[in-house]
Amino acid sequence: MKTLILVAHPNLSGSVVNKIWMERLQKEEEMTVHNLYAEYPDGRINKDREQQLLLEHDRIVFQFPFYWYSSPSLLKEWQDVVLSYGWAYGPEGTKLRGKEFILAISTGGPEAAYQAGSYNHYSMSELTKPFQATANLTGMRFLPTFKIQGVRFLEENQIQESAEQLVQHLKATY
Template identity: 55%
Template sequence: MKVLVILAHPNIEKSIVNRKWIEELKKHSNITIHELYKQYPDEKIDIEKEQKLCEEHDRIVWQFPFYWYSSPPLLKKWQDEVLTHGWAYGSEGNKLHNKELILAVSTGSTKERYQAGGRNNYSMSELLKPFQATSNLIGTKFLPSFVFNGTYSSTDEEIQESAKAYVNYILARDIFE
């Protein structure tokens, strides 16, 4: 299985969790790491190149830090420009059908803050529903997200463990087992 990780982190050099995840991902030859902010510092996305990259992989991972209950802006722009009618959706838009989509998300706040009654009032599952709706529209199989909460208070050991767990998760043949 070929895995494409589309990383959308506007400041990866200062990231602790996402940078550690990328370091761990680089150890695996069947994972392609595609860093949007490095590839497109001018935000001028090569749509054909991006579509071809997606077509060449079986599983697509959108990796990002959780920003204002969504993704960083370049991933949203990528979705707006790459997931076009006639390619990703519509009567002839079937290029992503039957591919798998996973979100890999890091949050600064703890898991307890992302639940009913918590500071943010909603679970991560609820807050990530727009991504699931996108997956439904483009015909991908939306797999459970990999979420790492509490980056502000995590130890180096917890972050390293999360990196290994993340790689194992996205390489798993059947995530539902």
Template identity: 65%
Template sequence: MKTLVLVGHPNIEQSRMNKAWADRLEKEENVTVRHLYKEYPDMKIDVEREQNLLLEHDRIVFQFPFFWYSTPAILKEWQDKVLEFGWAYGSAGTKLHGKEFLVVTSTGGPSGAYRSGGFNHYSMSELLKPLQATANLTGMRFLPSYVEHGVRVLNDEEVDDSAEKVAGYVVDEDLKRGR
């Protein structure tokens, strides 16, 4: 299985968690890691190039820090441009059918903040519904997300451990059955 990891972090060099994840994933066979802010600092997405990469891979991963209950701007721009009507969705838009879609994200707050009655009032499952809907619309299978909470307080060993877990999770061929 070939996996495409689209990293959407505007300051990856200052990120302990997302940088560790990306660095670790780059060591995996059959995994292509793309840093979208480095590729497109002007936010001008090369649609044809990105669509060709999607066609070459079986599993698509969005990796990002959870910003304001959503993805960073580059991932939204990427979706708006790359997932075109007639290509990714619509009666003739079947290019992504059968592919797998996975979210790998980090939060600064603790897991308890992301639940009914918690600080943010909603679970991560609820907050990630727009990405699940995107997968549904484009005919991709939405896999269980990997969420690392409280990354601001993790020590170096915990960050390294998380990077190992993410690498194993992203390449797990049995992931489609749930975790």
């Protein structure tokens, strides 16, 4: 299965987790790692190129740090430009139908902070509903999210271990 990983981190060199994840995923032959901030430093997305990449892959992954209960801005811009009406959704927008979709998310706050009645008031499942809705609208199958939480409190070996766990998650059959 060919997997496209769209990495969206505006400061990857300062990343605790996403940089290590990206470097580990780049070693996988059947995975294409596509760093959006490196590719589009000016924020101008090449729609045709991005749509072609999507067509060439069976599984699509959005990898990003959870910012303000969503993704970094360039990933949102990517969605607005690339997932266009008549291509990704709408009566003739069937290009992504049947593909698989996974989120790979890191949070600074611990898992306990993302629960009903806790610090953030909502679970990660609730907060990622817009991504699930995107998968539904485009005909993709939303697969279980891979997440690592509380990255500020993790040791280096735990981060390295999470990279291996991510690889296994992305290779899994659902």
